[in-house]
Amino acid sequence: ESHSVSVLLALLHPSFFLPTDVAKQVHVHCDHGSDESGDGSSMLPWRTLMHARDELRRMPRRFRVQVLVQGTCYPRDRDGRVDLSLPLLELEDLDSGSQGREVEYSSLHQHQPALLSSGLTIPASAWQRLVGSIFTANLSALGVSRGSLGSFLKPTTTGGDGLGSCSWNMTELFFGGIPMTLARYPNLNKDGTFGWMQIDKVVDDQSQFSIASLRAKRWRKEEDIWIHGYWGFDWADSHLPVKSLRFTKNETFVVVDAPVLYGFKPRAKFYAVNLKSELDSPGEYFIDRDEMLIYFWPPGDLDTRQCVLSMGNDGILVGANQEQLDICRSSNLPVKQGKRSGGIDAFSEYMEKNEKEKK
Incomplete structure (x- = not known):
């Protein structure tokens, strides 16, 4: 009898009548959906991508599936609480479907795409004007820990295998959905392209060079200076931590503390970054890890555009x-x-x- 009931329910299920080339649509509304009471319909959407994935795994694979997403999606634990340490979505081979029965994730409204975010919103009320156009916010008061701020990643080799080392896991600031610029010198150009300094003389191709400028005297109180450049070739770049600065009458000698990709060469281009003293342009920010403060020169109104920290x-x-x-x-x-x-x-x-x- 139980088998007969199961067969009857299967026949009554709408998906039973779908031919294999017709897409089934399920809905995720990250702002107003529910993983507990939702069923994936447009009227009762689910709330998280992970729950939608789990439900799809339970469905028979006789048709293509479109997962239509709207709202701002955050990683959430099983109780629905935002947990930025979790992934937004994990996909394995079984989540791909098969030929003719693919699984596709897309925004429900193409003119208003869904946002996948692992970011912490800084409310407008958290910002305090420091001086002029520069504002500051207390990160500790927002629940941010020092250990969650990340850092630049040092290169580990001098050869081609180090190309992937030009990366970081450092917290970034977004304003109105656009990534802002960590305070640096030279600034970005007006057209958004990078401004550069150039190496003048190479003292040691793996540790030291000089520049014909004394601008770096402004950086003497900085505690975590990094430089980013194309040291040997214009297609191979990396970030390097600055170990020390030394000044003569008209030169600055820069000593680094990491392997240099392909070695320093004269006229190689680079810029210095993570410099509080160089926060001098709209769109720049700096994070003081000791004081747990973020400094920001917003390029627009803090009351009308959202600030988000990547976490x-x-x-x-x-x-x-x-x-x-x-x-x-x-x-x-x-x-x-x-x-x-x-x-x-x-x-x-x-x-x-x-x-x-x-x-």
């Missing part, structure tokens, strides 16, 4: 199985409004490494 460690993780998802999670790269994302890049690196090991 999450994972965005969307893509792998073929759980082992590869774990690799993705430990090989994270930057994403919008989230410090890092394993994603396809980390998965590609994992596969490339495996191929090298096979050879």
Whole structure:
């Protein structure tokens, strides 16, 4: 009898009548949906991408599936609380569907795309005017810990394998959905392109060079100076921590504390970054880790445009199985409004490494 009831329910289910080439649509509304009482319909959408994924895994795969998403999606725990340490979505091979029965995630409204965010909103009320156009906010009061702020990542090699080391997992500031600029010198040009300094003389191609400028005297009280440049070739760049600065009558000698990709060369272009003393342009910000304060020169009205700090460690993780998802999670790269994302890049690196090991 129970089998008869099950068959009857299956026949009554709308998906039973869908041919394999017709897409089934399910809905996720990250602002107003519910994982507990929702059913994935437009009237009762789910709230999180992870729950939608889990429900899709339980569905029979006789049709293509469109997951239509709207609102601002945050990673949430099983009780619905925002937890920025969690990924927004983890996908394995079984989540792809099959040929003709693919699973597609997209925004419900193309003119108003859904936002996937692992960011912390800084309310307008948290900002206090410091001086002129520069504002400051207390990060500790917003629940931000010093350990969650991340950092630049030092290169580990002087050769081509270090190309992937030009990265960071440092918290970034977004204003109106646009990433702002960590205080630097030279500033960005008016057209948005980078401004550069140039190496004058190379003292040691792995540790020291000089520039024909004394601008760096302004940086003597800075505690965590980094430089970003194309040291040997215009297609190979990296961030380097500055160990010390030394000044003569008209030169500055810069000593670094990490391997230099392909070595320093004269006229190589670079800029200095993470400099509180260089916060002198709209759109720039600086985070004081000791005082847990963020300084910001907003390029617009703080009351009408949202400020978001990227805080999450994972965005969307893509792998073929759980082992590869774990690799993705430990090989994270930057994403919008989230410090890092394993994603396809980390998965590609994992596969490339495996191929090298096979050879």
